[in-house]
Amino acid sequence: MKSLGSIRRDFAPWNDPSAKPYIQFDKVTKRFGDFTAVNNLSLAIFEREFFALLGASGCGKSTLLRMLAGFEEPTAGRILLDGQDLRGIPPYKRPVNMMFQSYALFPHMTVEKNIAFGLKQEGMPAADTEKRVAEMLRLVKLEQFAKRKPHQLSGGQRQRVALARSVAKRPKVLLLDEPLGALDKKLREETQFELMDLQQELGLTFVVVTHDQEEAMTMADRIAIMDKGEVMQVATPAEIYEAPTSRFVAHFVGNVNMFEGKVAERAANRTRITGATGAQIVVENAAETANGADIIFAIRPEKIRVSSKKPVDAVNALEGEVYDVAYLGDMTVYHIRLDDGQMVRASALNAARVTEDPLTWNDRAWVSFRPDAGVVLTR
């Protein structure tokens, strides 16, 4: 099997059957009254992993994090950390630290005292505490702000204080609840890379909760996509994007075109699909489908080519009309209405400054794609 374009370092304990999970959610359920926030969820996170919980608000991702921190106890199931059952252990005795979405900096303490707070709690000698605080301040580049109070700092600086405070104790696991949510876009992008560097440097396990897919894709080794208290898919960012296992995941991450149809004919590695209106497409990777089964072919916009003439060598080519064009600079997005009525979104990278095959509103156009450009989904 070809690689799904993973760009990560050589780190994949989840593919190693002998690797022991570091954090384990074992059939965990959490109910608040009638509301089930987390439903019979099992999940394994490995040591030194940068793990992201991604989902819309209310999907249970924050509850999962809060259960790990000890602020909530599971209604049923177990949470294991390094083999130890965490049930009944209060937050102040757990070897995990959390960076709060609101940062929760102590407003009456200086930056220095905020960072030293956790160290003092564990009774670290004053000299060592001072050294560690200085080290943390250097790490987040806030040396000259040590004596400031939180309200005298900018949003980005506060975020870094919160980060320094949460890693100062060298926790086994760092939990980050929407760590970049309150920052503006530019700062967020910078900080994403800083967080990744920090995780590498300290060698900690990071579990980050976010609703921002770009953030999760950039930072995480693996992402768990959550919906309604359940995990829909756990995989590397590339797998999530290129090989979603469900319609939900395909829709949730990035843009996608869905062709609905029935399996018409199966060959060795190619499957022909008949769409609802009779359009025929040929796809690969449909191994587990039977003849006549209802399936969905999901394909990302950038994998669809748009041309004014029918491409000669294309296996799949469908004709339609340009409905909308959006020029975004680095790429152009086309909305094509196929002759059977389906809308297709296609994006073309503007690799050259001049387009040889310009298309505009109401032009006749062909969309084409390779049989292996998308995935076949059954749910």
Next chain:
Amino acid sequence: MTNIAAAAAPSAEAAALPTRLAKGFVDRLVIIIPYLWLLFFFLVPFIIVFKISLSATAISMPPYTPVLDFTDGISGFFAGFRELNFDNYTWLTQDALYFNAYVTSLIIAAISTVLTLIVGYPIAYGMARAPATIRPTLLMLVILPFWTSFLIRVYAWIGILKPEGLLNQVLLSLHLISQPLVILNTYTAIFIGIVYSYLPFMVLPLYSSLEKMDYSLIEAAQDLGCPPIGAFWKITFPLSLPGVIAGCLLVFIPAVGEFVIPDLLGGSQTLMIGKTLWNEFFANRDWPVSSAVAVILLLVLTVPIMFFQQAQAKAQEQGK
């Protein structure tokens, strides 16, 4: 209509000026009203009291001299000024009664304030952590006693605290005590009265400062290894200090000059400055001395508070 708009358009700057002046005037008016209030109902009466404190007692109506008026013309008015002196203040230093009364009042007020804080803090904390739906009800319950006359509520305590009163009957019937406790007409009764009467003034500012506190701060403290009790003393309490200070001032200041509670519950033996003042005024009919007592009381309370506020303003400038 059109020509008005056309005329206004080029001179928008000029048109804005009167509006701005009017706005400035309205803004100032808003500030002037409380200032006028303070001027007429605080400063002017204070000046009158201060003037009386510099006068001498006289068997007349009003019972002091000189009376500054214009019956003898302007020269007579100014001649009256020459008669004013600080004899009454000197008198206050000569009789130990006044000094003792001031000190006792301050001590009683201080102890009562601490007791009120101890009783009020858990109440305010409980209210602030209660579900948001029942908080208005709890708040209402705190304010509810104000609907009954203060005097009647203090009287009610006599019925509770007296030797054959409610408290003693209950304790006797439960065989917890064999002799009735003597509470009424002691300092204990004064403490009970003050704590009871001033509790809402402590609870309300405490509640407002505790309620707006972000609970994630407590979670953060616990997350960093701090047990709940430690988190209270290191986070919750320091952050509620503005409420603690406001509540303590609201209790301490009126408690120092309190007259009704020591008079009704403390009996004749207790010595508090409010009672002393009342005695001078009504029993001895010595307006000048009682005015001097009042002026000193005001100084005793105002000067420390001014210093305190100055210190707080400075601390705030340096960054909370």
